Amino acid sequence: MEIKEIMESGIMETYIMGIATEQEIEQVLTLRKQFPEFEQELTKLEYDMEVLAQGMAIPPPPGILAKIEHEVNEIQLREQKVEKFSEQEHTTNREYANKDRYIEVESESSHMRIHKAWRWVFAAVFILAKIFLGFAIYFYLANRQAQEKILELKTEIKQNAPIR
Numbered sequence: 001m002e003i004k005e006i007m008e009s010g011i012m013e014t015y016i017m018g019i020a021t022e023q024e025i026e027q028v029l030t031l032r033k034q035f036p037e038f039e040q041e042l043t044k045l046e047y048d049m050e051v052l053a054q055g056m057a058i059p060p061p062p063g064i065l066a067k068i069e070h071e072v073n074e075i076q077l078r079e080q081k082v083e084k085f086s087e088q089e090h091t092t093n094r095e096y097a098n099k100d101r102y103i104e105v106e107s108e109s110s111h112m113r114i115h116k117a118w119r120w121v122f123a124a125v126f127i128l129a130k131i132f133l134g135f136a137i138y139f140y141l142a143n144r145q146a147q148e149k150i151l152e153l154k155t156e157i158k159q160n161a162p163i164r
Helices: 002-007 011-019 024-032 037-055 066-095 116-160
Strands: none
Touching: 002 011, 002 037, 011 024, 011 037, 024 037
16 A cells, blocks of 8 residues: 555544554554654644644633642542551551450431431322322212213113104
């Protein structure tokens, strides 16, 4: 294959985007060493892709950098405290190495605790269920009564109908 055909095949684009296979990566690296024009085109394409990416970039909301910095600092402080705590624990563990230590875990009650807002939701659902049950019973009885009334009217019509 000619170098022009290889450059137009799209292998450079896949390499720059990071989606090339291992075989394609090896091919690009060898072509880069062998052909200076391939190296120049690859550099130019990398620059063009960088300019394109920077042009399409969306700036972060104001204050986000400070927020990220604050969270990173908190994580570092927590890690430092953990390291100090583990060093202290290591020295105190030597003293209590021969003693068996257990932590008893007991709950105060066997009831499940839920957030107060959910209590109102459960109460509302319970009340709505009772209301719908009442409507269901009412409409069932009304339907049954209407069916009986229809049956009576049908028999009355049959009785009063003239015989032909």
